[in-house]
Amino acid sequence: MFTQRAVQQSMRRLAVSHPSAALTRFATPAAVATNSHYMQTRQAATQMTSQSDGINMLAQQRTHRPVSPHLGIYRPQVTWYLSALNRITGSILSGGFYVFGAAYLVAPVLGWHLDTMSMAAAFGSWPVFAKVLAKLTLAFPFTFHGFNGIRHLAWDMGRAMTNRQVQVTGWAVVGLSVVSSALLAFFL
Secondary structure, eight states: OHHHHHHHHHHHHHHHHOOOGGGGGGHHHHHHHHOSTTSOOOOOOOOOOOHHHHHHHHHHHHTTSOOOOOGGGSOOOHHHHHHHHHHHHHHHHHHHHHHHHHHHHHHHHHTOOOSHHHHHHHHHTSOHHHHHHHHHHHHHHHHHHHHHHHHHHHHHTTOSOSHHHHHHHHHHHHHHHHHHHHHHHHHO
16 A cells, blocks of 8 residues: 555656656546646537427437336246235235224224124124135235245345245245135134
């Protein structure tokens, strides 16, 4: 570092004391030191145009730009779907908890009966198909988001990061989510 600084200062002193054509290959330090004509410049041509001509010129230039590839040209992968489904289930779960919590707080004021006994009695009066469907609808987002969260924690620890392992763990999360949500819906 010291030698580099010494050489640079020496070159600057030399450029100031003996500006010559031989120093043009060191244009950057020489130009900085001498503030002379060794600076690189580029000529730019400009012309006055009206606003509508400028807009038309930009529109014409845009036709020559490359088109960005759309997702439709790529082969869908399990990671895409699981990433989207993880966000969707997280939003459903958090939104559902917030909505139910707010409804539970304002229920006495509005005369709603959201206490446990009233909800259990209402749920018990449903037909079996509706009960299983409601439990499945509530269980799947919870189990999927939970299992996928464990998968993401493994990734945060640097585990299962190869393409093959990501696909295997993705399909394992899907299988575990379906089986566990079905077990919760049918047997609880």
